[in-house]
Amino acid sequence: xxxxxxxxxxxxxxxxxxxxxxxxxxxxxxxxxxxxxxxxxxxxxxxxxxxxxxxxxxxxxxxxxxxxxxxxxxxxxxxxxxxxxxxxxxxxxxxxxxxxxxxxxxxxxxxxxxxxxxxxxxxxxxxxxxxxxxxxxxxxxxxxxxxxxxxxxxxxxxxxxxxxxxxxxxxxxxxxxxxxxxxxxxxxxxxxxxxxxxxxxxxxxxxxxxxxxxxxxxxxxxxxxxxxxxxxxxxxxxxxxxxxxxxxxxxxxxxxxxx
Amino acid sequence: xxxxxxxxxxxxxxxxxxxxxxxxxxxxxxxxxxxxxxxxxxxxxxxxxxxxxxxxxxxxxxxxxxxxxxxxxxxxxxxxxxxxxxxxxxxxxxxxxxxxxxxxxxxxxxxxxxxxxxxxxxxxxxxxxxxxxxxxxxxxxxxxxxxxxxxxxxxxxxxxxxxxxxxxxxxxxxxxxxxxxxxxxxxxxxxxxxxxxxxxxxxxxxxxxxxxxxxxxxxxxxxxxxxxxxxxxxxxxxxxxxxxxxxxxxxxxxxxxxxxxxxxxxxxxxxxxxxxxxxxxx
Numbered sequence: 001x002x003x004x005x006x007x008x009x010x011x012x013x014x015x016x017x018x019x020x021x022x023x024x025x026x027x028x029x030x031x032x033x034x035x036x037x038x039x040x041x042x043x044x045x046x047x048x049x050x051x052x053x054x055x056x057x058x059x060x061x062x063x064x065x066x067x068x069x070x071x072x073x074x075x076x077x078x079x080x081x082x083x084x085x086x087x088x089x090x091x092x093x094x095x096x097x098x099x100x101x102x103x104x105x106x107x108x109x110x111x112x113x114x115x116x117x118x119x120x121x122x123x124x125x126x127x128x129x130x131x132x133x134x135x136x137x138x139x140x141x142x143x144x145x146x147x148x149x150x151x152x153x154x155x156x157x158x159x160x161x162x163x164x165x166x167x168x169x170x171x172x173x174x175x176x177x178x179x180x181x182x183x184x185x186x187x188x189x190x191x192x193x194x195x196x197x198x199x200x201x202x203x204x205x206x207x208x209x210x211x212x213x214x215x216x217x218x219x220x221x222x223x224x225x226x227x228x229x230x231x232x233x234x235x236x237x238x239x240x241x242x243x244x245x246x247x248x249x250x251x252x253x254x255x256x257x258x259x
Numbered sequence: 260x261x262x263x264x265x266x267x268x269x270x271x272x273x274x275x276x277x278x279x280x281x282x283x284x285x286x287x288x289x290x291x292x293x294x295x296x297x298x299x300x301x302x303x304x305x306x307x308x309x310x311x312x313x314x315x316x317x318x319x320x321x322x323x324x325x326x327x328x329x330x331x332x333x334x335x336x337x338x339x340x341x342x343x344x345x346x347x348x349x350x351x352x353x354x355x356x357x358x359x360x361x362x363x364x365x366x367x368x369x370x371x372x373x374x375x376x377x378x379x380x381x382x383x384x385x386x387x388x389x390x391x392x393x394x395x396x397x398x399x400x401x402x403x404x405x406x407x408x409x410x411x412x413x414x415x416x417x418x419x420x421x422x423x424x425x426x427x428x429x430x431x432x433x434x435x436x437x438x439x440x441x442x443x444x445x446x447x448x449x450x451x452x453x454x455x456x457x458x459x460x461x462x463x464x465x466x467x468x469x470x471x472x473x474x475x476x477x478x479x480x481x482x483x484x485x486x487x488x489x490x491x492x493x494x495x496x497x498x499x500x501x502x503x504x505x506x507x508x509x510x511x512x513x514x515x516x517x518x519x520x521x522x523x524x525x526x527x528x529x530x531x532x533x534x535x536x537x538x539x540x541x
Contacts, residue, residue: 035385119371120370123366123368123371124364124365124366124368125368125369125370125371127325127330127364127368128362128364128368128369128370129370130330130350130354130357131328131330131357131360131361131362132357132381132382132385132430133354133355133357133358133382133385134354134381134385135350135351135354
């Protein structure tokens with residue numbers, strides 16, 4: 001392996017960040033001028049949103065169920081099993097719903113975007129598109145970013161709801177908690193701050209997943225091996241960014257709204 | 260017998276002035292990772308001409324095509340395409356100009372998730388100004404030009420290499436571009452399929468009078484284009500009459516060590532005393 005000087009390494013990393021920022025900015029800026037590809041946005045919304053529905057529903061349900069199970073064993077010791085609805089509710093809406101959904105969609109779609117666009121780059125299809133007078137940023141990147149941001153919000157809401165249901169099923173079936181009590185406490189504990197945090201996160205995660213996926217696709221080099229590398233990097237980078245951003249958004253939200 | 264497309268006087272005395280030039284490179288230089296690919300090269304392509312570019316692998320032939328279309332920017336020099344200086348143009352301005360120019364890529368570069376029909380109609384659908392039946396008619400017309408009208412519903416992966424090149428040509432010519440750039444259109448194909456593609460290029464040159472740059476490794480393809488014309492009446496390529504003064508607008512450009520070492524017609528190429536060129540064309 002060729003050794004690289006620390007200065008060149010730093011320059012490469014800064015250039016990558018610069019390229020990513022330019023792609024992310026352009027993807028959003030394209031929404032405010034013509035042409036806009038609504039057909040491609042709908043197609044992507046179907047692929048990303050409807051296509052991810054089964055995995056999001058399954059992971060949401062079982063995350064809620066596992067959360068209830070773990071919480072119940074602790075709450076039982078203090079005789080506070082009635083609080084289980086509140087724990088599942090807050091955990092799902094504020095944290096697990098957005099993060100688990102984001103990670104699932106990152107695994108499924110950031111990789112898909114990187115491999116699809118990367119393959120187009122290495123087979124000169126992107127150059128062909130430019131040569132045919134079509135802007136690949138508008139045609140490929142902007143629809144994916146807009147659709148992922150839009151659909152991830154709804155996927156997260158569905159995941160939260162299924163998480164509630166999973167928690168409710170475990171609470172009543174395994175721990176004998178009254179289901180009416182579970183649902184009313186789960187619902188009543190939620191305040192504006194929780195809903196706000198739960199809905200801002202998927203907006204940011206959707207943006208991260210799509211821009212990171214498209215960035216690694218557009219910058220893919222080196223044939224099929226390069227596409228494979230881009231796909232892996234897209235999933236790793238978007239997953240790490242989701243978890244990191246999640247911490248900072250939670251901290252910021254708590255600073256603004258209080259605990 | 261049908262008359263060949265141009266006689267010697269017309270071909271050797273092209274109309275003067277900037278409007279006669281479809282593409283012009285002026286002192287173009289470009290380097291990749293400190294390796295000089297093109298070093299201050301200059302040439303012109305006049306309207307209606309076809310210019311074949313030769314050179315060993317890595318000599319910058321395909322780079323010339325990408326520079327001509329603004330897909331790459333040169334390190335220095337100026338490129339004029341259809342009367343417009345493109346070296347300082349933004350990508351948005353280039354998108355508009357590229358609608359008047361076509362390129363056939365080495366590996367076809369067809370959109371693999373679209374059918375042949377959608378590939379060929381891509382540019383028309385992007386412009387979104389034509390009714391559906393007219394788009395269909397234009398697609399059929401372009402595909403009949405390359406004799407593939409019965410393959411409209413297939414995907415590129417279901418076509419042979421030669422068919423993919425022909426679909427690439429159909430996609431390029433559907434909007435009747437003023438300039439067409441061909442990047443090794445016969446590379447890796449058998450002689451029969453290569454001949455079919457060369458016939459299409461000659462037809463495009465002689466029937467539609469399109470200006471073209473042709474990058475190729477196959478000398479015989481370019482020589483065929485220099486010694487044949489397209490007979491519209493019989494709808495086939497025919498050799499020029501022997502010992503006649505009739506010629507076709509076919510020129511040759513040879514690259515060596517980042518420089519142009521030859522730029523002229525077939526007769527000049529045959530008459531050259533440059534040892535490298537003589538060895539190259541022998």
